[in-house]
Amino acid sequence: MTIDTVEAKGGKPVAAEETLRRFATAAQAAYAADPGPGGVEKIRALLEPVLRDKAVVARYLGPDNDETRTPIYEDPQFGFVVLAHVYKGVAKAPPHDHGPTWAIYGQATGVTEMTEWKLEKAPAGNEPGRASPVKTYRLEPGMAVAYQAGQLHSPKRNGDTRLIRIEGADLMKVKRKAFKPA
Numbered sequence: 001m002t003i004d005t006v007e008a009k010g011g012k013p014v015a016a017e018e019t020l021r022r023f024a025t026a027a028q029a030a031y032a033a034d035p036g037p038g039g040v041e042k043i044r045a046l047l048e049p050v051l052r053d054k055a056v057v058a059r060y061l062g063p064d065n066d067e068t069r070t071p072i073y074e075d076p077q078f079g080f081v082v083l084a085h086v087y088k089g090v091a092k093a094p095p096h097d098h099g100p101t102w103a104i105y106g107q108a109t110g111v112t113e114m115t116e117w118k119l120e121k122a123p124a125g126n127e128p129g130r131a132s133p134v135k136t137y138r139l140e141p142g143m144a145v146a147y148q149a150g151q152l153h154s155p156k157r158n159g160d161t162r163l164i165r166i167e168g169a170d171l172m173k174v175k176r177k178a179f180k181p182a
């Protein structure tokens, strides 16, 4: 499955809204075919050309938008949410998962330094879980990485970044547990 991008068609530029609509349709079909890790991985692959689409970046992550979190699509069938993120300055998040659901981080501009963690001790009551780092890598523009449910990760940035992220469910409605380095 592919999305008809500007490059693929070699013709008239496709409007950002149309590119997003085609991405959403393809993502929905991929998830309908496989609502497990395989479907999430397909959506990740579909997102990468969208991150490199200048019209999409200008429309959803352009200078007019400086919101840290803007939902730009919510899937009516499966509930996954596509978010535009404009992050300013240096920041570092603690290790976390996304509760019962998955997330895809897609880098549009800047660099995210991502660390993946191994769970050492599950959170219990008010006591945060403990985790140890496994690997760290750079998410460069045009790259997307999927974190399946329960996969601990921590993003860090050394300057401004812009991302398109997808959450398997709206995490604003999900209670999440805390983790600390072991």
Ligand SMILES: [Fe+2]
Binding pocket: 096, 097, 098, 103, 153
């Ligand atoms: Fe995350």
